[in-house]
Amino acid sequence: MRVLVAPTWSFGRDKRLVSECVDLIEETGADLHYCESDVDLNLTTMSFSGRPDNVLTSTLSIAEKVLPSIDLTRHSSPFTRTGALDTCPVVWFGAESDGLKWTRALADALATNHGTPVMLTDLSETGRPEWEVIDMRRGGFGCLVGRTLLPDFGPDIAHERLGVTCMGLRPFFIRLNAYLAPLNLHAVRRVVDKIRHRRLDGDYRMTGVRVRGTVLPSRDQSLISLELTMPELVPIESTMEHLICQADAHGLELCYWQVAGAIRDIDLLATPSLHPRACQVIWTTRVESH
Secondary structure (H helix, E strand, O other): OEEEEOOEEOOOOOHHHHHHHHHHHHHHOOEEEEEEEEOOOOEEEEEEEEOHHHHHHHHHHHHHHHHHHOOHHHOOOOOOOOEOEEEEEEEEEOOHHHHHHHHHHHHHHHHHHHOOOEEEOHHHOOOOOHHHHHHHHHHOHHHHOOOOOOOOEOOOOOEOOOEOEEEEEOOOOEEEEEEEEOOOHHHHHHHHHHHHHHHHOOOHHHOOEEEEEEEEOOOOEEEEEEEEOOHHHOOHHHHHHHHHHHHHHOOOEEEEEEEOOOEEHHHHOOOOOOOOOHHHEEOHHHHHHO
């Protein structure tokens, strides 16, 4: 049995801390697919997988290492966030019922160990209206102060430093970053709006595609991030090409694509323009053999 987690942490300017997190993952025997921080986003995104007990140990160990150093009252990022451990998607390669139990166990441990409310989302959602979490995340950490919550685990108010964590079991997904030039926030917002409208209009290339964008002053570049929540249903190359066309129409030129996490070997068959590192590829034949 194998599980993958892809946590996003609200820190991005401490290389030593990132290095220590990498060591913790490798010490447990989990497979590290991706771990990168960004000084402009002030976020660190990880992706690692392995045996459920190894991944559980890795995630809880990283939380013990990272969370004491985060204070959301002093944290800034161009992307809204609600928690020090902001989100933690879980992908389970096996029976969904087992994945749901494992995800709840992780959520319970995080809430107990750190006193943070945890909201279960996606396949783990337990009856909460979808708009509730969307509204909470749109408002960000600042809108949580003094607000009474209905978390699945933990207290009913946001932690004063660590906020609220959202996590849940999900089907496999792919995150792609398009790095563009020049730095132009107005153009980025126009492209993001165009893609969102395409999705709402039923464009098959945008099925299940989430998009957001910002600028990266330290690189003098723009960034548009795609999350493909249904990669089996989307012609990934066409989706990427559409973004490039929209960017070009608004004066943005593609510098390069980045796979920001794990990707399966079967997904790469349809995306010859992507060139992830070997460690990022999950071989489905090997997963099935576990």
